[in-house]
Amino acid sequence: AQSVTQPDIHITVSEGASLELRCNYSYGATPYLFWYVQSPGQGLQLLLKYFSGDTLVQGIKGFEAEFKRSQSSFNLRKPSVHWSDAAEYFCAVGGFLLISNFGNEKLTFGTGTRLTIIP
Amino acid sequence: NAGVTQTPKFQVLKTGQSMTLQCAQDMNHEYMSWYRQDPGMGLRLIHYSVGAGITDQGEVPNGYNVSRSTTEDFPLRLLSAAPSQTSVYFCASSYRGGSTDTQYFGPGTRLTVL
Numbered sequence A: 001a002q003s004v005t006q007p008d009i010h011i012t013v014s015e016g017a018s019l020e021l022r023c024n025y026s027y028g029a030t031p032y033l034f035w036y037v038q039s040p041g042q043g044l045q046l047l048l049k050y051f052s053g054d055t056l057v058q059g060i061k062g063f064e065a066e067f068k069r070s071q072s073s074f075n076l077r078k079p080s081v082h083w084s085d086a087a088e089y090f091c092a093v094g095g096f097l098l099i100s101n102f103g104n105e106k107l108t109f110g111t112g113t114r115l116t117i118i119p
Numbered sequence B: 001n002a003g004v005t006q007t008p009k010f011q012v013l014k015t016g017q018s019m020t021l022q023c024a025q026d027m028n029h030e031y032m033s034w035y036r037q038d039p040g041m042g043l044r045l046i047h048y049s050v051g052a053g054i055t056d057q058g059e060v061p062n063g064y065n066v067s068r069s070t071t072e073d074f075p076l077r078l079l080s081a082a083p084s085q086t087s088v089y090f091c092a093s094s095y096r097g098g099s100t101d102t103q104y105f106g107p108g109t110r111l112t113v114l
Helices: none
Strands: A003-005 A010-014 A019-021 A024-026 A032-038 A044-050 A056-058 A064-068 A073-078 A087-094 A113-118 B004-007 B010-013 B019-025 B031-038 B042-051 B054-057 B064-066 B076-078 B087-094 B109-113
Touching (some): A003 A087, A044 A056, B042 B064
Antiparallel strands (some): A003 A024, A032 A044, A056 A064, A087 A113, B087 B109
16 A cells, blocks of 8 residues: 655744655556645645656745655755745645546545644 | 635524534545634644545534535534634645645634633
């Protein structure tokens, strides 16, 4: 079964500092990997996704993530955080494993990392 | 485009009551799904639909019913609410499959069952 681990429940960084949020996955085939962000009281919004090709993917709001197959990781990075980046971040894994009557419907989310920015 | 809309935003129920959470999307997406979000557990898939008239169970379907009579709407019904169903519920839609395509989420419904 696929799974996603986000080992950091809560991270605090200073505004302007760099950020790395960790994500490790378990999946028996080529994964589809996603990072979503949830601002307080809002739904989730896609930051970036990886399907194939270049292992360094760029997303919105200045975020990037690097897929490392050997480490089963897909860590999210940002060189300089802004106060508006305070939110909860979710990593998710999906793909074409047959798990239901209709096929590839299983998107698995991690438990999330809450990011706090201090001035 | 309004995207994915959900109503109500907040709801308080008593144990045993029933209700329907509404979800609609105006992007002509075939795939729609319902998730619940609980502290420390991320998002868990309740039910999903790959098109009008076709639904299937996700990870945590017990106590919930769905139907999909139109492409736009995907209501979630709680038949007899229980305190364990206190959660934040998100509806999502995507153009193709749920596990390989970008999901568009609604703003959520916060449900409390007393």
